[in-house]
Each structure stands twice: as C-alpha cells, then as structure tokens.
Amino acid sequence: MPELPEVETTRRGLSPFLTQQQVVAVRVREPRLRWPVPTELARVLPGLTIEHVGRRAKYLLLTTHHGTLIIHLGMSGSLRIAEAGTPPNTHDHVDLVLQNGRCVRLRDPRRFGAILWTGGDPLDHPLLVNLGPEPLSEQFHGEYLYQRSRGRRTAVKSFIMNSDVVVGLGNIYANEALYEAGIHPARGVHRIAKTRYERLIRAIKQVLDDAIAAGGTSVRDFVNSQGEPGYFSHSLRVYGRGGKACLRCGRMLQQTRIGQRSSVYCLYCQR
DNA sequence: AGTGCGGCCTGTCCGC
DNA sequence: TGCGGACAGGCCGCAC
Structure with missing residues (x-):
C-alpha cells in the first residue's frame, strides 16, 4: 500500500x-x-x-x-x-x-x-486538477486546515484522508499522525481548536518526513531488486498494533472502523 | 456541497 | 492438507 x-x-x-x-x-x-x-x-x-x-x-x-x-x-x-x-x-x-x-x-x-x-x-488532468495541497508544502498549515474544516462535521480522520483537503495521507499515516497529535480519530472537525490543528499539521509533516527519511536510507538498488521501498513498519507506533500497549501510556490501543477504514488509537492519549 | 459507501482486485491469514 | 471466507487498502463515482 x-x-x-x-x-x-x-x-x-x-x-x-x-x-x-x-x-x-x-x-x-x-x-x-x-x-x-x-x-x-x-x-x-x-x-x-x-x-x-x-x-x-x-x-x-x-x-x-x-x-x-x-x-x-x-x-x-x-x-x-x-x-x-x-x-x-x-x-x-x-x-x-x-x-x-x-x-x-x-x-x-x-x-x-x-x-x-x-x-x-x-x-x-482531471484526476489532478482538484487535489488539495501537498502535506509537506508551506501551503499546508494550521490556519488552512482550520478554515477548510468550517461548515463540516465529519470525523477528523476522514477529513485528513480526503484528497480535496490534503493529498498523500492514506490510512496508515493518518492513524500515525493523529496519534502523534493526541487527537481522537473520530473527533468531529468542528470540535477541534485552531491550535490543535497546528499541532496536527506538525504531526503530519513529522510523520511523513520521518518515513521519507527512513525510505531514503533504503533507496538502494532499483536495478533487478524488488524495487519496493517497504512500508517503514519499524517506525509505526499505532497502525497494526490494535490490542497492544500504547507506547506512551501502556494502556491497550483501541481498534475500530471509521469511514470503512480500520483505525487504531489510544483512548487516553488521544482526545 | 458535504458525506457515506460500493466496487474494483488478490495475497494473506484464519478457522473448520 | 485443502478450502472458503474475511480482511486489507486508494480512490473514483455515485446516491443521498
């Protein structure tokens, strides 16, 4: 994926x-x-x-x-x-x-x-013309996310996975970023303050930066190799860890479905 | 307009 | 051991 x-x-x-x-x-x-x-x-x-x-x-x-x-x-x-x-x-x-x-x-x-x-x-191209900003660009900031969330009531996880809002966040890194930001994935976007959006932005950029950096070290031989950069699973802190201990507080990570996608989070660290 | 969901696919894993 | 079924996921396109 x-x-x-x-x-x-x-x-x-x-x-x-x-x-x-x-x-x-x-x-x-x-x-x-x-x-x-x-x-x-x-x-x-x-x-x-x-x-x-x-x-x-x-x-x-x-x-x-x-x-x-x-x-x-x-x-x-x-x-x-x-x-x-x-x-x-x-x-x-x-x-x-x-x-x-x-x-x-x-x-x-x-x-x-x-x-x-x-x-x-x-x-x-029709597939690209309506895409939201790149998550690692300067156009993607707290004020932007906050403004885009006005008038909406969807879960924040669905919101950041919507490519009209911001591109490139699939299920794995959406889970990771919300964990890092301490935001519950099902929280409605209308119930998140601007300062928390700023924290979410920082978390998204950090998670993606770290994953790219980890991939960068493994951009080895694309000739006759598998050519697959892997999914940096060593750096995932919640995805795929439902039922296991939160790495921050030790309590059991929850796993549910939000918008038809499996979501993993800590009930205590994410509000 | 915003939101939710069906559908496209196959490899992997699980239980019987 | 073999088999069926659930599940995973990005994202378009449709229905409401």
Whole structure:
C-alpha cells in the first residue's frame, strides 16, 4: 500500500535511472489496471525522452517534451528497473523499454494502479486538477486546515484522508499522525481548536518526513531488486498494533472502523 | 456541497 | 492438507 513516502522514495530511486533516457518501446502484457492502459502509449512514447521524474500527490509524473506519463501505484504497485532481457514475473504488467537496454517494469498484483497519458499539463488532468495541497508544502498549515474544516462535521480522520483537503495521507499515516497529535480519530472537525490543528499539521509533516527519511536510507538498488521501498513498519507506533500497549501510556490501543477504514488509537492519549 | 459507501482486485491469514 | 471466507487498502463515482 504505497503511501506518499513510499511513492516519493520510488521517485527518488527511479529518477537517476530514467532522467534523460529515451523510451524505445512499450510492452503491455496486462492492460486491465484501474483504467485500461491507453493503447496510444505504444504509438506515442517510443522515441521520446524522459526529461524529469516528478510527483504530485501519489501520482508519479514522467515528463517528456510531448506529454507526461501519469503513474499511480494503487495499493500493491511497484516500479523497478530491470535489464530488458529479464523475463517478467507474475503481475509484471507493463515495461517501458529504454534505449540503454534496461526497462522500467510495473508490477501490480491487485491492479488498483493506473498508467495514463496526457499531452497537456499533467496538473490540469482531471484526476489532478482538484487535489488539495501537498502535506509537506508551506501551503499546508494550521490556519488552512482550520478554515477548510468550517461548515463540516465529519470525523477528523476522514477529513485528513480526503484528497480535496490534503493529498498523500492514506490510512496508515493518518492513524500515525493523529496519534502523534493526541487527537481522537473520530473527533468531529468542528470540535477541534485552531491550535490543535497546528499541532496536527506538525504531526503530519513529522510523520511523513520521518518515513521519507527512513525510505531514503533504503533507496538502494532499483536495478533487478524488488524495487519496493517497504512500508517503514519499524517506525509505526499505532497502525497494526490494535490490542497492544500504547507506547506512551501502556494502556491497550483501541481498534475500530471509521469511514470503512480500520483505525487504531489510544483512548487516553488521544482526545 | 458535504458525506457515506460500493466496487474494483488478490495475497494473506484464519478457522473448520 | 485443502478450502472458503474475511480482511486489507486508494480512490473514483455515485446516491443521498
């Protein structure tokens, strides 16, 4: 389940291998991802050079002079660099073959991911145009969250997982950030003071920064490796620990469902 | 407009 | 040991 830190780790790992590389072929073995892989890729992409590997939210953006490849890893997707002759494994659905004899290989067992192509500005793409700010940007601050919460009554966990509000927070890091901020995940957004939003902002940035830093140390060999940055599970303090002891107070962590998502929290440390 | 939820998928784990 | 079922998750698209 790649969350923003995993996607950013992937971006950093791939960038040196892809930047200024020309694509010579596209091989699609399984086009049935979240949306069908565009058939035009095989026609449009060969001959184009990847100028930059960027990211917006959890979308990776492979930019050329004539358009941008938009890749989402969904729940189970991963990208790695392979020698073009390496036989694909199960669930290796798409290869972008590069001029240097290597390829970028997309593996995605659950096929929740996506590959899309746009000839225009990717930020104007319908999937990206309405996204909220990046959580690590200066535009994401306490006053912003507070203002966006006005007139709403939803649970704060659902609120921060809403990509209209802020991008990149999946279930794992939403749980972690609320724990760090000492806020109960089911608390209504209309019952949180501005100063607590400021604390929440700090917690979100800290949790994501730490996860990216942990991934950074493991951005090792994307060539013929698993290519999967992992989920930094060593740094998770509540996610997956329901029923175990709170690392702060020792009381048992609660586990419930909020907005159809499993939520773990400490009844005493989070109010 | 804001909110909740169904559905897409398969690997993993559990109980029988 | 084999099998069925629950569960996990991102996020679009729909219904209210």
